[in-house]
Amino acid sequence: MFAPQERRVAKALLAGASARDVTQDMGxxxxxxxxxxxxxxxxxxxxxxxxxxxxxx
Incomplete structure (x- = not known):
């Protein structure tokens, strides 16, 4: 259902990360x-x- 990068973003969001946090973690x-x-x-x-x-x- 989700692309691999979307899965990583979804997991980060569920863990409470902000979009800015995700940008730093994923580059x-x-x-x-x-x-x-x-x-x-x-x-x-x-x-x-x-x-x-x-x-x-």
């Missing part, structure tokens, strides 16, 4: 991470981090 730009987060949300049909976490747990 990606903030826009790239934001786009990946938006893609994750769209795939799950959610609009926020809380709904995202609930769908994955």
């Amino acid at each position: 990606r730009s903030l826009n790239t991470v934001r786009n990946q987060v938006a893609s994750l949300y769209a795939k799950l049909g959610v609009n926020d981090r809380l709904s995202f976490a609930k769908r994955l747990k």
Whole structure:
């Protein structure tokens, strides 16, 4: 369902990392991470981090 990079972003978000934290850990730009987060949300049909976490747990 998720691309490998999206999985890494999803795990980081579930662990409480911010998008900026993810950029530092993965060496990606903030826009790239934001786009990946938006893609994750769209795939799950959610609009926020809380709904995202609930769908994955």
